[in-house]
Amino acid sequence: xxxxxxxxxxSGFDPSGGAGIQADIESIVSMGGHAVxxxxxxxxQNTQNVSDFQPVDxxxxxxxxxxxxxxxxxKAIKIGMIGSLKIxxxxxxxxxxxxxxxxxxxxxxxxxxxxxxxxxxxIEAIQELILPYTTILTPNSVEARxxxxxxxxxxxxxxxxxxxxxxxxxxxxxxxxxHVNNILFHHGNHIETFSWERLAGxxxxxxxxxxxxxxxxxxxxxxxxxxxxxxxxxSWNTLKHAFKISEKGQLIPNRFYxxxxx
Numbered sequence: 001x002x003x004x005x006x007x008x009x010x011s012g013f014d015p016s017g018g019a020g021i022q023a024d025i026e027s028i029v030s031m032g033g034h035a036v037x038x039x040x041x042x043x044x045q046n047t048q049n050v051s052d053f054q055p056v057d058x059x060x061x062x063x064x065x066x067x068x069x070x071x072x073x074x075k076a077i078k079i080g081m082i083g084s085l086k087i088x089x090x091x092x093x094x095x096x097x098x099x100x101x102x103x104x105x106x107x108x109x110x111x112x113x114x115x116x117x118x119x120x121x122x123i124e125a126i127q128e129l130i131l132p133y134t135t136i137l138t139p140n141s142v143e144a145r146x147x148x149x150x151x152x153x154x155x156x157x158x159x160x161x162x163x164x165x166x167x168x169x170x171x172x173x174x175x176x177x178x179h180v181n182n183i184l185f186h187h188g189n190h191i192e193t194f195s196w197e198r199l200a201g202x203x204x205x206x207x208x209x210x211x212x213x214x215x216x217x218x219x220x221x222x223x224x225x226x227x228x229x230x231x232x233x234x235s236w237n238t239l240k241h242a243f244k245i246s247e248k249g250q251l252i253p254n255r256f257y258x259x260x261x262x
Contacts (some may be wrong), residue, residue: 004032004033005034005220006033006034006035006036006073006074006219006241007026007033007035007036007075007076007077007078007080007212007216007219008038008065008068008074008076008101009028009035009036009037009038009041009078009080009212009215010038010065010077010078010080010082011023011024011037011039011040011078011080011081011107011208012039012040012041012043012053012080012081012083013043014039014045014205015043015044015046015189016045016046016047016204016245016249017233017245018047018205018245018250018252019204019205019207019208019254020043020080020205021037021039021080023205023208023253023255024037024078024080024212025037026209026256027050027208027209027216027234028078028212028213028216028253029213029257030213030234030255031212031213031216033075033076033185033216033220034039035097035212035245036068036072036074038061038065038079039052039056040055040056040061040080040082040084041054041055041056041081041082041083041084042054042056042152043081045189046246046249047204047245047246047248047249047250047252048239048249048250049147051169052085053081055083055086055087056083056087056091056169057211058084058086058090058139059089061090062090063117065090065094065137066082066094068196068250069094070098071151074098074101074218075101075218075220076101076102076104077094077095077098077101077102077103077104077105078105078212078215079091079103079104079105079106079130079255080106080208081108082108082122082126082130084122085120085122085125088125088126088129088130089129090120091129091130092125092129092130093211094132095133101134101179102135102136102215102219103134103136104134104135104136104138104211104212104214105130105131105136105137106138106139106208106210106212107126107137107138107143107147108143108207108208109123109143109147111194121262123147124240126147127147127163131160131163131164131165132162132164133136133164133220134164134165134166135165135224136165136166136167136168136169136218136224136228137167137168138168138169138210138211138214139168139171139241140155140168140170140171140172140173141156141171142174143172144156144190146166147160148160153170153172154183154185154190155185156170157170157183157190157232159186160187161185161187161188166186167185167186167187167228168184168185169182169185169228169248170182171181171207171210173198175199177198178198179193179194179197179198180195180196180198181193181194181198182232184225184228186224186225188208191225191259192225194228194229196220196232196236197236199236200248201251202237202250202251203239203242203250203251203252203253204249204251204252204253205252205253206235206238206239206253211239213230213231213235214227214228214231217231235253237257237258238253238254238257240257241254241260242254
């Protein structure tokens with residue numbers, strides 16, 4: 001029997017089930033891994049936007065992670081919404097103590113509807129404390145600009161690597177290009193620009209899906225380029241087969257689309 005590799009997921013809880021920790025779990029399971037989830041924040045949201053959030057109790061969060069790491073041989077760490085400056089600092093300590101585990105960070109800084117999901121000082125703390133331990137960062141173009149203060153996406157990616165990231169995949173869904181162009185940089189160099197057909201509609205949880213898929217594949221010891229390539233193909237298909245649970249809201253990626261494909 002093949003043992004699915006455990007991936008530690010540190011993300012927020014989305015009660016709509018479209019993004020956050022549920023998106024992590026579904027994507028990781030779909031890609032052959034086993035999600036080990038610890039929630040960073042509770043949110044008040046639907047498929048349109050976040051109206052409020054509350055970081056979880058710091059000691060409870062820390063105890064959960066430490067208890068898991070003491071018991072489970074984690075093969076990758078996937079980080080999403082962090083929720084508070086204190087949790088940034090706690091995650092940084094955990095990463096510093098586990099430097100051999102690949103870290104996949106989807107820097108969720110704002111909700112799809114625009115709500116800010118950070119506290120004062122969090123971006124600076126992320127730059128200083130999280131990025132130096134990040135194997136691959138997967139910001140969309142808006143997040144890449146927020147994290148760097150730069151405009152050109154190539155410049156953003158290069159600056160993020162000077163801040164410590166080993167690799168950066170900047171996704172282009174928020175750009176006004178005909179196709180979605182995702183740029184991959186690794187060890188300071190531009191490796192590939194992936195071009196994907198732009199699908200109609202807006203999607204809730206696409207970034208979580210992509211980062212978690214990469215985490216599952218890296219946990220199975222796929223090399224970084226192929227993990228990124230396969231995860232993008234998977235994520236694009238989840239969007240192609242997306243469904244609605246609300247007439248007014250965003251589409252939900254179908255992370256188990258392959259179960260129903262002919």
